[in-house]
Amino acid sequence: MSADKEQRIILREVCETCSRPIFPTQSTISSLSAGRPGFCNCSSLKAASPKFPEAQEEVPSESSPERRFDPNVRLHDLTECGYQFLDRIGKGTLSYVYQARSGKVDALLAMKIFRRSPFENKRTLKRLEQEANKAKQLSHPNLCSVYEFGLSEKQYPYLVMDFLAGPTLEEIISTEGFLEVDRLIDIAIQICDALSHAHQHNLIHRDLKPANIYLLKAKGGGDFVKVSDFGIAKVLPNPGRETRYMTADGEEFGSPAYMSPEQCLGERLDSRSDIYSLGCLMYEALSGKLPFSSSNPVRLGFKQVSQKPQSLRERFKDIEIPEALDAVVLCALEKKPENRFASADDMKEVLIAIQDGKKPNLPASSVSKSKQDSLLNKDRNWLNLFGLGQKNKKE
Numbered sequence: 427m428s429a430d431k432e433q434r435i436i437l438r439e440v441c442e443t444c445s446r447p448i449f450p451t452q453s454t455i456s457s458l459s460a461g462r463p464g465f466c467n468c469s470s471l472k473a474a475s476p477k478f479p480e481a482q483e484e485v486p487s488e489s490s491p492e493r494r495f496d497p498n499v500r501l502h503d504l505t506e507c508g509y510q511f512l513d514r515i516g517k518g519t520l521s522y523v524y525q526a527r528s529g530k531v532d533a534l535l536a537m538k539i540f541r542r543s544p545f546e547n548k549r550t551l552k553r554l555e556q557e558a559n560k561a562k563q564l565s566h567p568n569l570c571s572v573y574e575f576g577l578s579e580k581q582y583p584y585l586v587m588d589f590l591a592g593p594t595l596e597e598i599i600s601t602e603g604f605l606e607v608d609r610l611i612d613i614a615i616q617i618c619d620a621l622s623h624a625h626q627h628n629l630i631h632r633d634l635k636p637a638n639i640y641l642l643k644a645k646g647g648g649d650f651v652k653v654s655d656f657g658i659a660k661v662l663p664n665p666g667r668e669t670r671y672m673t674a675d676g677e678e679f680g681s682p683a684y685m686s687p688e689q690c691l692g693e694r695l696d697s698r699s700d701i702y703s704l705g706c707l708m709y710e711a712l713s714g715k716l717p718f719s720s721s722n723p724v725r726l727g728f729k730q731v732s733q734k735p736q737s738l739r740e741r742f743k744d745i746e747i748p749e750a751l752d753a754v755v756l757c758a759l760e761k762k763p764e765n766r767f768a769s770a771d772d773m774k775e776v777l778i779a780i781q782d783g784k785k786p787n788l789p790a791s792s793v794s795k796s797k798q799d800s801l802l803n804k805d806r807n808w809l810n811l812f813g814l815g816q817k818n819k820k821e
């Protein structure tokens with residue numbers, strides 16, 4: 427039997443302890459063929475001096491939509507590029523993420539391997555490459571470092587970055603409900619630092635959300651923030667436009683829950699779009715609720731474009747949120763970019779003032795009530811395009 431066929435048989439084995447697919451070493455391949463039990467990745471990770479097995483992944487069934495993704499081919503392909511795969515960490519909209527190790531970097535890595543089909547479009551692939559190469563240039567303690575972008579022999583785009591032990595802010599919000607004010611301010615300041623560095627290098631995140639914020643333990647206690655997925659998350663599928671809730675491969679690309687109005691409208695973005703997303707993130711972290719929500723992505727996009735967010739202090743009377751912090755969040759959530767903080771540094775300055783118990787200087791909003799109303803009326807036409815104008819009134 428050829429090594430390839432033999433591995434495919436092993437791939438169907440599942441660990442009795444953790445129910446994950448077995449990641450065999452060469453020695454276990456021969457022990458399996460001799461009829462002995464397989465070697466599981468969970469036990470290899472627990473071992474005092476772990477051996478890093480050859481990467482393998484379960485073969486999805488013929489009927490599975492993952493079949494087209496064929497992770498088995500990708501992993502085999504990349505193992506040949508010198509990466510050792512330790513575990514499958516998770517799955518995003520566009521990719522699978524694996525924990526990996528390489529001889530080149532003395533740390534655990536995360537390897538994001540993208541679906542192939544969306545990147546068969548050469549312009550989209552080029553755009554991913556450009557964004558990934560820009561992300562590689564960034565170097566900041568609050569950013570997840572990106573080491574390599576490549577295309578495997580079988581044409582799967584992949585990205586190698588720091589492995590972040592987490593948890594993500596999304597996980598913290600879902601377990602704790604919401605965060606203490608002081609903790610959130612500290613986290614938001616670090617996010618501003620990361621944004622500021624990237625914006626100075628002309629890179630916009632475009633998908634800032636709690637799932638892309640990792641909270642490591644700081645040496646002196648507290649949180650050490652790492653922002654991941656800079657620039658790469660929303661390159662699909664229509665270069666030049668940023669609208670997220672379109673489909674490729676018949677799948678939805680997520681919700682516009684953290685998207686700026688200009689992003690929902692498919693307009694060109696600048697760094698202030700990330701400030702808006704940070705406003706959504708802070709609103710959620712402080713209250714456990716998003717400023718806007720709807721199960722319908724188009725209606726949610728409309729709310730981002732046209733609905734005034736309710737102040738945190740008005741909406742959550744039982745949560746103690748300082749007035750100044752509420753004002754910071756509302757300023758970040760201004761519909762027009764020019765009414766938000768001009769930069770992440772400006773926002774950080776105000777957050778530090780609040781942290782120090784000083785009176786912060788917020789940018790003056792230049793939108794009069796009548797101008798705001800006419801903006802809302804204009805955007806109602808946009809909603810009507812989707813036949814949602816009437817329904818929206820009830821929400």
Ligand SMILES: Nc1ncnc2c1ncn2[C@@H]1O[C@H](COP(=O)(O)OP(=O)(O)OP(=O)(O)O)[C@@H](O)[C@H]1O
Binds near residue numbers: 516521
């Ligand atoms: N650098 C990393 N270190 C550790 N885990 C990671 C890393 N990057 C991603 N993950 C994990 O892999 C999974 C998929 O992440 P991915 O970034 O692809 O999607 P997402 O950000 O959760 O969502 P979406 O694809 O919709 O933007 C998540 O569980 C995430 O926490």
Ligand SMILES: [Mg+2]
Binds near residue numbers: 518655
């Ligand atoms: Mg992510």
